[in-house]
Amino acid sequence: MYLLEMNHVRKSFNSQEVLKDISLSVKEGEIVSIIGPSGSGKSTLLRCATMLEQMDGGELIYLKEKAAWNEADGVSTYADKETLKKIQKHYGLVFQNFHLFPHMSVLQNIMDAPLHVQKRNKEEVHEEAMKLLKKMGLEDKAKAYPCQLSGGQSQRVAIARALALNPKILFFDEPTSALDPELTGEVLKVIRSLADLQITMVIVTHEMAFARDISDRVIFMADGIIVEEGTPEEVFSSSNVRTQSFLGRYGDNF
């Protein structure tokens, strides 16, 4: 069953068409990587999927429930507030720049939404938050504030914060691009460990080796369209000229 379906998505900023008829479906448990040159619309696609940005045209469906659909004139119409709120619970997003809440400790960052949005029981939430921190290798940072963390630690907290709401699908927008190379590994390791949990993930990344190893499917985007998609083997050994020229920039060491 498809967890996420995006059909014929179009999005322009001013007069610049950033997404041109993109269709993308993600099955439950699937890990999909999106690669492509800067400015190709990868972030915009994730922002449309997470409804931070409104599509101009196209459908957005989570678990058969329509968040948006096309009217006769080809313009996206969104569902009512209540429906969108319900749909929104299905997904989480990890940002390139973490966007942790600076005035809250690590633990508060993770617990606040489960407590005040989901209104769950405090003991239970606390226990789960500590488990998540342990998984992220950050038990000793529970009381720390975001300003006291390295970039890699911050990103791991942001991942824990998103996971604390038990989303069915987690989107990552270049989760390691703001990090020093030596910190990239720790975050990628954590994301890899999530794969074992059967969490559905859509990851925009410039880490080609990582994308090849972790993904069930790789999507190569350029200029607002999906140029090619397939298994990592297919895409990384593609004979498509654009794919080749893009991958060529990363050399052969992935």
Add this chain to the structure above:
Amino acid sequence: MTFIQILSQLAGGMWVSIQIFVVTLIFSLPLGLLISFGRMSKNRIIQAIVKFYISVMRGTPLMLQLMVVYFGPYYLLGIKVGNDYRLIAAFIGFTINYAAYFAEIYRSGIQSMPAGQYEASRLLGYSKSQTFVRIVFPQVIKRILPSITNEVITLVKDTSLAFTISVLEMFAVAKAMASSQTSLIPFVAAGLFYYVFNLVVAVGMEYIEKRMNYYE
């Protein structure tokens, strides 16, 4: 007359000054927040009205505003006001004036919030009001605290302007004493009062600022 006697005579005025100070803060801080919402409203009409209000409050002397609040009911509406109204008029005049300044401070703080904080909140399912109360406002407070401190210190000194509508606050009492005794000492005592008052305020604000220093 000894200095202590002068001080004790000034005490009533001090009390009035402190009242003006406290009441103004209690009402203008929340009112300022409300006004800042109006200033940032998507409704153009509300926005224009609030903008005009703020520009009048900031662009005309507080002394004049106090006069309008005090004499307005009678001159404009023919309502007879009692003597008690003097102090009330001072409360109102100070509150609406300071609320305008605070509104602009809140606005600058709220608008300096990075978009990422709103986006993260949205993704985590916070409602708009939860986002403001739990995420945005606590950070705004910290950012604007230095500007608030400036205003609060100005307010201590501004309370003396209430004498223009014959409120017997500290300064008015000192002035009366000085002229009846042809002595500068009441003024010195008054100056001392404002100085100590501000010292206390500064220490208090510093304490609050320190308490907010647990992050960044």
